[in-house]
Amino acid sequence: MTFADIIAALSKELGTKIETDGDVCAIQAGATDGDSVTVLLHGLDECGAVLFVADLGEPPPEGRDRLMRVLLEANDLFRNTAGATLSLDPDCGRVRLQRTFPADALAQGGVGIAFAAFADTAAAWQKLVSDFRAAPPEPPVRQASDGAPPPDPGIFV
Numbered sequence: 001m002t003f004a005d006i007i008a009a010l011s012k013e014l015g016t017k018i019e020t021d022g023d024v025c026a027i028q029a030g031a032t033d034g035d036s037v038t039v040l041l042h043g044l045d046e047c048g049a050v051l052f053v054a055d056l057g058e059p060p061p062e063g064r065d066r067l068m069r070v071l072l073e074a075n076d077l078f079r080n081t082a083g084a085t086l087s088l089d090p091d092c093g094r095v096r097l098q099r100t101f102p103a104d105a106l107a108q109g110g111v112g113i114a115f116a117a118f119a120d121t122a123a124a125w126q127k128l129v130s131d132f133r134a135a136p137p138e139p140p141v142r143q144a145s146d147g148a149p150p151p152d153p154g155i156f157v
Helices: 003-014 064-078 103-134
Strands: 024-029 037-044 049-057 085-088 095-102
Touching (some): 003 024, 003 037, 003 103, 024 103, 037 103, 049 103, 064 085, 064 103, 095 103
Antiparallel strands (some): 024 037, 037 049, 049 095
16 A cells, blocks of 8 residues: 555544645544644655654753653653654754654555654654753652652652
8 A cells, every 4th residue: 555545544433535746645533632743654655655754843851851861761662652752853953753654554544543652652742842941840859768768869750
């Protein structure tokens, strides 16, 4: 199945016309609740896949190291990414979420489910990045058995 076929199926499932620019299209998801995320779909017909990508925002200058650690830990075994990968765009320094789906799997009626799941995951991560920009959370301080804080309290432990 080609990228055009997959977009046609997604368009039907979403009940809206999706415009493409060659092998790329952008779809805004979640606009009804005030929070929205734009998901880019890139057709990779040469390898039989579709790449879903979402820009999650710019990491904050303050708390950047803690955010990067959260992102890396979430990537570990796709622990908190629903099978996607979080990355830092080397060209513009923005956080991205991306996942490649086999075209055959999407063609078997899963494109709408895959899109919704990816958009939900992207929206959650976009909010986390935004929250870090607004006010980076302080790491919790654990007390050692003698009452003194440990030398490295870690992050979100």
